[in-house]
Amino acid sequence: MSAHSDRAAELFKQGFNCSQAVFAAFCDEFDMDEETALKVSAGLGGGVGRLREVCGTVTGASMVAGMLYGATDGSDHEKKALTYQKVQQIVDEFKKLNPSIVCRELLGLSPTASTPPTPEHRTDEFYQKRPCAQLVEDSAKAVDKILFGIED
Numbered sequence: 001m002s003a004h005s006d007r008a009a010e011l012f013k014q015g016f017n018c019s020q021a022v023f024a025a026f027c028d029e030f031d032m033d034e035e036t037a038l039k040v041s042a043g044l045g046g047g048v049g050r051l052r053e054v055c056g057t058v059t060g061a062s063m064v065a066g067m068l069y070g071a072t073d074g075s076d077h078e079k080k081a082l083t084y085q086k087v088q089q090i091v092d093e094f095k096k097l098n099p100s101i102v103c104r105e106l107l108g109l110s111p112t113a114s115t116p117p118t119p120e121h122r123t124d125e126f127y128q129k130r131p132c133a134q135l136v137e138d139s140a141k142a143v144d145k146i147l148f149g150i151e152d
Contacts, residue, residue, distance in 0.1 A: 002150050005140035012136045015122055017045025021136045022060030030067035047103025050115050055103045057139035062087045064143050086146060093142035106131060
């Protein structure tokens with residue numbers, strides 16, 4: 001594991017959601033304080049607002065790419081394309097270990113399953129039935145590899 005994937009796993013185990021854990025683990029790379037990183041990414045956990053859509057680890061990783069490569073001029077098509085390219089590469093790397101980037105699919109949930117907004121309590125049983133801790137590490141490793149050239 002890298003320092004970033006270690007930090008991401010640690011944040012997740014402290015109770016932060018999957019997107020927060022990945023995004024905040026890299027805040028030192030784009031000069032953002034951890035508190036701000038945690039707040040900015042707070043609504044993206046559980047597949048965006050616990051809707052079980054795109055995995056929060058992937059949204060957190062995408063935000064890291066945006067912080068490093070994102071355009072600040074709406075007409076800067078080169079930076080937009082570069083950012084999208086980096087996100088697609090991160091997703092490709094993530095998918096080498098995981099069958100999907102959709103939260104409900106990764107969790108084995110039915111597409112029609114209702115998901116109340118209340119997060120589950122983190123217990124030993126939670127960690128045993130959910131692959132989220134591993135997904136956090138997988139995303140952080142993918143970011144390290146694609147954006148920083150760091151391999152496990």
